[in-house]
Amino acid sequence: MTTASLSTNGLWAGLRHLWRDQRVWLASALILAVLLVFDPTQAADSALFAGDALVNTAPFLILSIGIAAWAGATGADNLIAKAFTGAPLMMIALGALAGGISPFCSCGVIPLIAALLAMGVPLSAVMAFWLASPIMDPSMFVLTAGVLNLEFAVAKTLAAVGLGLFGGVVVHLMARSGALSNPLREGIGNGGCGGSKIRVPKPVVWRFWDEPERRAKFGKTAFTTTLFLAKWLTLAFLLESLMLAWIPAETVTAALGGTGLMPIAMATLVGVPAYLNGYAALPLVGGLIDQGMAPGAGLAFLVAGGVTSIPAAMAVWALARPQVFALYIGLSLTGAFATGLLFQFWVMA
Structure with a gap:
């Protein structure tokens, strides 16, 4: 083999290695580069949007x-x-x-989910927490009651807990048959080998900073988790900015208007790509209801959009194996549709 061939092979091997290790950052950079060439204004808007979103979620992420x-x-x-x-x-x-009732956002809860699974907490209990957390928190309850009404806020809270219970029970039944024994991807926590098996408890050292090894573990865990979240959330928020720019709210409004069973089903499906953040979605849903949309469809939209928002879903994809991700999405859609129906029946009763 010639020297030129060896150099070429080495170059391609290096590029493959770079893509494998840095593909998420490279994808974000590629999106911005393409936007910069074809739509510089949108490139600036998307960069600012991603930056603002990261800053706004930073307190939850750091905690x-x-x-x-x-x-x-x-x-x-x-x-x-x-x-x-x-x-x-x-x-x-x-x-x-x-x-x-937790105050964590859908992205900020991801490090806790990874830690719980790596600790050996059963996936059924973690899934219950995972599904319920993005839908409701104390500040969301107050804002929902103010923008919509107290009945809607209570219904959304019950939907969060109910979806968690539903998802947890389904996962529990599946786990009893031997499925989903290794929920985490390789390299995430104890993913791939023992990630869902309860460990033998060891003594707790609360003053961990007195031991160099434990200080190093704290720093390494915090650093690697921060990098993991930063790269995936940056890409997710860039995609979110483009969808907000290219899918006008009027399009969502037209798709979700009307009453009956079909709007609830449509609201469940539209809630996935529309993925508006829970706070931003409340005024939209309020306006749709004022225009005649069924309250059940509004609740289904909020529940589906909250659990399957682009940032949260991408974080789940990066963390869990594909079958767990597919189960997460399936449970989210099924639960959102069911809660929308139940709320509609309650309103009409």
């Missing part, structure tokens, strides 16, 4: 990353894992309830 790193450094993760060794249905109920 959740810190908790995950602290749990690993102190050994408290073993205590948490042990706490989830009780009755499965009780753990599912606690996970759904905690998710329904």
Whole structure:
């Protein structure tokens, strides 16, 4: 083989290695580069949108990353894992309830999810928390009651807990048959080998900063988790900015208008690509209801959009194996449609 051939092969190998390790950052850079050539204004808008979104979610992300790193450094993760060794249905109920009232956003909860799964917490309880968390939090409850009404806020809270319970039970039944034993991707926590098996608890060292090894573990966990989230959320927010720019709210309004069963089904499906952040979606849903849309369709849109928003879904995809991601999306859509129907029946009763 000639020297030129060796150099070419080495170059391609290097490029493949670069793409494999940095493909998410490269995809974000490529999007901005293409926009810069064909639509410089949108390139600037998308960059600013992504930056603002990252800044706005930073408090939740920093808190959740810190908790995950602290749990690993102190050994408290073993205590948490042990706490989830009780009755499965009780753990599912606690996970759904905690998710329904937690203050974490759909992206900020991802480090906690990864930590819980790596600790050995059963996927059923984690899924209950995972599904319920993006839908409702205390500030969202107050804002929903103000923009829409108290009845809608209560219904959305019950939908969050109900979806968590539903998803947790489904996963529990599947797990009993031996499915979903390794939910995390390789290289994520203990993904691929023992990631869903309860560990033997070890003593907790609360003053972890006194031990160099534990300090190093805290720093490494925080750093790697931050990089993981930063690259995926940057790409997700760039895509979100483009969808907001290229899919006008009027298009969403036209698709979701009307009453009956079909608008609820449409609202569930449209909620996935529309993916408006929960706060921004409230005025849109309020306007649609004022124009005659069924309240059940509005709730289905909020639930589906909250759980399957682009940033949250991409984070789930990066974290979990494809079958877990598919289950997450399937449970989200099924649950959103069911809660929309139930709320519509309640309103009409």
